[in-house]
Amino acid sequence: PGHNININTASASQLEALSGIGPVLAQWILDYRAANGPFSRPEDVKKVRGIGDGIFQRIHDFITTE
Numbered sequence: 482p483g484h485n486i487n488i489n490t491a492s493a494s495q496l497e498a499l500s501g502i503g504p505v506l507a508q509w510i511l512d513y514r515a516a517n518g519p520f521s522r523p524e525d526v527k528k529v530r531g532i533g534d535g536i537f538q539r540i541h542d543f544i545t546t547e
Contacts, residue, residue, distance in 0.1 A: 485545040488526055489519040499543060501536040520546045 486495050488510065496507035506529070513529045520526060523544050527537050 485543055487546065488523065488544050489514065489546050500539040502540065506531050506536075522546055 493507040493511060496502050496510055509529050509531055523541055523546055526532055
C-alpha cells in the first residue's frame with residue numbers, strides 16, 4: 482500500500498492489501514479487534530493468531546494504530 486493502514490479501523494479488504502495478510506488473517510484481525518478492542522500499538526497485531534515476527538516484519542512499516 483502507498484499509505485499506512487490503521488489496523489484499528491481498516492476493513493478486511495484494506496488489511497488484505499498488506500503483504501502476507503490474506504482473507505483468513507484479515508478476518509482474524511477483525512475478530513480480535515471486536516473481542517479485545519483497539520490495538521494500542523502496531524506490535525500488538527502479533528497477538529492475533531497466525532501473525533508472528535515474520536509477517537510483522539513485512540507489514541510494520543505500513544501499519545499504524547492512529
